[in-house]
Amino acid sequence: MFYARIMEFKIVELEREPVEFNLELKPGAIDFGEEAEQVGELDTSGQAEVIHEHRGPREIVADIRLKGRFAGRFEVPCARCIEPVEIPLEAEFDLIFRPIGADVDPPERSITASETEIGYYQGDSLMLEDVLREQVLLSLPARTLCKPDCKGLCPRCGANRNTQPCSCEEGPKDPRWEALTGLRSRIKS
Numbered sequence: 001m002f003y004a005r006i007m008e009f010k011i012v013e014l015e016r017e018p019v020e021f022n023l024e025l026k027p028g029a030i031d032f033g034e035e036a037e038q039v040g041e042l043d044t045s046g047q048a049e050v051i052h053e054h055r056g057p058r059e060i061v062a063d064i065r066l067k068g069r070f071a072g073r074f075e076v077p078c079a080r081c082i083e084p085v086e087i088p089l090e091a092e093f094d095l096i097f098r099p100i101g102a103d104v105d106p107p108e109r110s111i112t113a114s115e116t117e118i119g120y121y122q123g124d125s126l127m128l129e130d131v132l133r134e135q136v137l138l139s140l141p142a143r144t145l146c147k148p149d150c151k152g153l154c155p156r157c158g159a160n161r162n163t164q165p166c167s168c169e170e171g172p173k174d175p176r177w178e179a180l181t182g183l184r185s186r187i188k189s
């Protein structure tokens, strides 16, 4: 066993022996898109190995099993006011990756619950960063608030109501209604 220096698991190497990894990734090493921004180092460790799936006398599919964990801190937008909120994320994963195309047109495809854990790799290798990106995004809470009573953004003027009180809430009376009220009172009298 040895420690991978780059984040790519090649089938030919995994066929020889399982590969262990233990990395501290700097922010920017993986692009998490707009949903999350890494703050500080992202620690990850685990092991990759080949699992041969025998599908009959001739067909052997080389799956990659990736087991590991990650831990890091991320900034995600508050669900109400979109200000960045720093949250810790930590998770373990145990995943199977099949070569792309291995499941095209199988004789009888049985979809079981465990099937959902199966991913695919392209070509002859699996990139750790692709797996980590997906695992981090999957571990994000559905809804993060900067504070339980975040007042959010004003739907009318867009001001952050936590820091910028606006007068939209009561709302100034629409002058057209004032005109109507005036008209009505004139009709009545």
Ligand SMILES: [Zn+2]
Pocket: 078, 079, 080, 081, 082, 083, 145, 146, 147, 150, 151, 152
């Ligand atoms: Zn907020």
Ligand SMILES: [Zn+2]
Pocket: 154, 155, 156, 157, 158, 159, 166, 167, 168, 169
């Ligand atoms: Zn407003």
